[in-house]
Amino acid sequence: MKKIYYTVLVLFLSFGWACQSDDDFLDRPPTQVLTTEQAFSDPAQVLSILANLYSRQYHVYRLNDWRTFGDFNEAFYAHTQDAANLFHTNNTWDFRGVDLGNNVFTWTTWDYTYIRELNLFLERIEPSPLTEDLKTRYAAEARFLRAAYYLELAQLYGGVPIILEPQEYDFSGDPTYLQVPRSTEAGIYDFVIQEAEALKSLLPVDADSKSRATAGAALAMKARAAIYAASIAKYNNAVTPSVSLPGNEIGIPASRAEEYYNTALTAAQEIINGTAGAYSLYMKNPTNLSENFAAIFYDKSANPEVIWANDYLLKYRTHYFTGANQPRYGAEEEEGGALNPTLNLVQEFELLDNTFAPLATVDTDGNPIYYENQSDIFANRDARLAGTVILPGSTFKSRPVDIWAGYQLADGSIITGTDRGDQRILPGQTVEQQVVGFDGPVAGAVQNAQMGFYLRKYVDPAIGSGQRGIQSEVWKIRYRYADILLIAAEAAFELGQPDVAAGYMNQVRERAGFTVPLTGADITFDRIVHERRVEFAFEGLYFMDLKRFRLAHRVFDGVTMDLTGLRADIGEATNRSTMPWGLWPYRIYNPGSENDGKWIYKEILPNQATAADNWQLGNYYSKISDEILSNNPKLVRQPLQ
Amino acid sequence: MKNILHYILLLALGMLGWSCEKDNYEPPSSQLTxxxxxxxxxxxxxxxxxxxxxxxxxxxxxxxISSTFTTEGAFSHLLFNGLYKMVVPVGQGPFVWSGSDQGDTLLITVNGNTEMDIEVTPYWMVRNSQFSASxxxxxxxxxxxxxxTDANARTIENATLYVSKTIFASSENNIAIGTIEGGAITDMNSISLSATVPELVPAQSYVFARIGVKIAGIEDMIFSPVQKIDL
Known part of the structure; x- marks a missing residue:
């Protein structure tokens, strides 16, 4: 009997307790993962999620991949022989851009994971217990990032599926309800413009906030989206009508151009009038305009020009752009000079009397011009030249660059070396002496000034920026005030207000050292395109301009460029730029002659540059890969590919 | 122990022997040209x-399966037998795709080696091209x-003589060109273009020449047959 009693007791006890304690034991809050509710309950937590979303913003030109910066013969790839082959021995571009390896191409992004996570953020912040103010601001920032990403997609692909909610699959075996067709090209720009318009009143007016979205950034995004849409509406129909799709996924009706130009002008003027905060052109160093121009990109303290930037911070988020591109001689690492700006770009910088001229290497009779100082050949040019490019005879990090290709003797023969800073015995001498610069240029050798120039824009003058262990915290500017001024100028010009356009453009040009303002009659399409090319070199805007003005197939028409072709048509929008040319300084060795020790310059075409670039009409929009197309049969293919 | 080893060996050999047969497909062997x-x-x-x-x-x-036509407009593939659809994407080629009644799609049944010539209508043809060097x-x-010549007729934008070191003479591969704008052509039956051959590095005693014609509104050009010319 007792036995039965105990058995029953034990059974009861074990059943009664076991169930209860099992539940408790198994149902524990995880210690390593935050639940959605927890993550969205604390302002700091939400901000860190938002920071992750900020860090994933996409732009075609990325500081953490210097290779994205130099295409279109604005720079020569002197980093390795492979890089030079990749960019200079192919006549045509792939429809996805240049293959950077690991399935990354220069013109592709299709990150709907990012869009989904932005949408999830917007959905999850809704029920969060944060204060309404914070919730509004955080949500507005996520919407801004989403619109900014859609704008990038629009510039590369035209119309794309616009997805504004986190889609969930119901495991029914039929995913068709998740497949969204492409919007029209006008539709996606309209979406961005509409979002920006709504966001400008939701985001804070704060000109000191650069890395987070502000009302100014929203307006800048609106202006840019509108000007792109406007120029596509105008120039696609006028120049390349065959680049279009029947459903208008590519192609905007010409009738909408004026409306978009008006939107762009209004948005730009709102920023210029100061309603979104006090932005102005950077002018901290009026005595040295070149240094001043270079500082726009590295001065991160109270920089009034920057509206929105992809920010970096030492120790936490850095990039090696400076290390890759620093002048090689005395560099902080034994590397540098990856991108060499070309003569094609350098000669586009105007003379200070508002005229265009090639760099004077020879006089009208074809005899070489002798210069006393190395930098004399660049005298009286746009201050932005020396702010964008490190020229021979200038300095970087207080150290003079040593760029010269060799000695030229009285009979015209050249004495040079095969490595940077090589030594040879000159005629009439007994001791070896240096016959080529420590920064090059040495033909065929990598990582030196093979074009005669180094890149300066975005290269960081801070100590240690060229060291692998430290790297650089220079930011990538996404929107800046000069862009707004030139958008306003372009829109005003297209709307038939050339005097207004001249007013805006002159502000930018004055900062570049031009003393004679342009008049309304001077403003032409070529002027607008040219001003943007020199102001925004190596910022990613030249590529987009080539596309939206439908200039690329005329600039890269596959015809080889000889010296005459190089010197012709400077300042014209359709100026051919199919091959990268360089400019090499030589020193004269002719003891007793008046020219001894002077400098001459020669244009050179590197022998790695074997191809004349040829832009196909199918290149105007990036290819949507077959994988994406077969996953979503509702997507239509790009035209002419 | 020894027995187990024997079995493992036997099993492994068996798998080796069979798996090849089971896994591998026949490679495609029908040639479509x-x-x-x-x-x-x-x-x-x-x-x-x-x-x-x-x-x-x-x-x-x-x-x-995406590919491009050769310079002579030819194509070839090794395929499995079956029904294929061939499409020339809209806007490609200096011709009107009049291949079939399926719109822009041509149905091709591949069964063994298949030859399939496609009749298309080009906007223009280059006729009687002759090249000489002096x-x-x-x-x-x-x-x-x-x-x-009907409503779809298109005008000539320009005609270009391409001289190249290789047979791929075109806007991409050339060492010298001579161009005439479409409006400047007076007699469509007899047009003459010339180009000066620069110094060839490395030296080469012959070049290839070809006429390319750009038709207004069409990106792809139509060419004359390429010809090798001794300098």
Whole structure:
């Protein structure tokens, strides 16, 4: 009997307790993962999620991949022989851009994971217990990032599926309800413009906030989206009508151009009038305009020009752009000079009397011009030249660059070396002496000034920026005030207000050292395109301009460029730029002659540059890969590919 | 112990022997070849420029085999037997795709080696091209015949003589060109263009020449047959 009693007791006890304690034991809050509710309950937590979303913003030109910066013969790839082959021995571009390896191409992004996570953020912040103010601001920032990403997609692909909610699959075996067709090209720009318009009143007016979205950034995004849409509406129909799709996924009706130009002008003027905060052109160093121009990109303290930037911070988020591109001689690492700006770009910088001229290497009779100082050949040019490019005879990090290709003797023969800073015995001498610069240029050798120039824009003058262990915290500017001024100028010009356009453009040009303002009659399409090319070199805007003005197939028409072709048509929008040319300084060795020790310059075409670039009409929009197309049969293919 | 080892060895050998047979498919062996023709004359195109796509339905995801026509307008593939669809994407090629009643799609049944020549209608044809060289100049004479004359007719934008070191003479590969704008052509039956051949590095005693014609509104050009010329 007792036995039965105990058995029953034990059974009861074990059943009664076991169930209860099992539940408790198994149902524990995880210690390593935050639940959605927890993550969205604390302002700091939400901000860190938002920071992750900020860090994933996409732009075609990325500081953490210097290779994205130099295409279109604005720079020569002197980093390795492979890089030079990749960019200079192919006549045509792939429809996805240049293959950077690991399935990354220069013109592709299709990150709907990012869009989904932005949408999830917007959905999850809704029920969060944060204060309404914070919730509004955080949500507005996520919407801004989403619109900014859609704008990038629009510039590369035209119309794309616009997805504004986190889609969930119901495991029914039929995913068709998740497949969204492409919007029209006008539709996606309209979406961005509409979002920006709504966001400008939701985001804070704060000109000191650069890395987070502000009302100014929203307006800048609106202006840019509108000007792109406007120029596509105008120039696609006028120049390349065959680049279009029947459903208008590519192609905007010409009738909408004026409306978009008006939107762009209004948005730009709102920023210029100061309603979104006090932005102005950077002018901290009026005595040295070149240094001043270079500082726009590295001065991160109270920089009034920057509206929105992809920010970096030492120790936490850095990039090696400076290390890759620093002048090689005395560099902080034994590397540098990856991108060499070309003569094609350098000669586009105007003379200070508002005229265009090639760099004077020879006089009208074809005899070489002798210069006393190395930098004399660049005298009286746009201050932005020396702010964008490190020229021979200038300095970087207080150290003079040593760029010269060799000695030229009285009979015209050249004495040079095969490595940077090589030594040879000159005629009439007994001791070896240096016959080529420590920064090059040495033909065929990598990582030196093979074009005669180094890149300066975005290269960081801070100590240690060229060291692998430290790297650089220079930011990538996404929107800046000069862009707004030139958008306003372009829109005003297209709307038939050339005097207004001249007013805006002159502000930018004055900062570049031009003393004679342009008049309304001077403003032409070529002027607008040219001003943007020199102001925004190596910022990613030249590529987009080539596309939206439908200039690329005329600039890269596959015809080889000889010296005459190089010197012709400077300042014209359709100026051919199919091959990268360089400019090499030589020193004269002719003891007793008046020219001894002077400098001459020669244009050179590197022998790695074997191809004349040829832009196909199918290149105007990036290819949507077959994988994406077969996953979503509702997507239509790009035209002419 | 020894027995187990024997079994393992036997099993491994068996798997080796069978798996090859089971896993491996026969490689595709049916050759599909063909050429773009206009009244029996092959169309001359630019290398790697005019693309086409082959689709085969019924095998899961749908993606094309993409390729481009050769300079003589030919194509060839090794395929499995079956029904294929051939498409030239809209806007490709200096011709109107009049291959079939399926719109822009041509159905091709591959069964063994299949030859499939496709008749298309080019906007223009380059006729009677002749090339000669003298004193470092290459001269090409040719005529242009307009094929499509109805509402879809298109004008000539320009005609260009391409001189190249290789047979791929085109806007991409050339060492010298001579161009005439479409409006400047007075006699469509006899046009003459010349180009000066620069110094060739490394030296080469011959060049290739070809006439390319750009038709207004069409990106891809139509060419004359390429010809080798001794300098």
């Amino acid at each position: 063909g050429q773009l023709l206009y009244q029996g004359t092959p169309l001359q195109l630019q290398h790697d420029r005019v693309s086409y796509e082959l689709y085969q339905d019924g095998f899961g995801k749908r993606g094309p 004193g470092g100049n290459v001269t090409g004479t040719f005529g242009l015949e307009q094929i499509i």
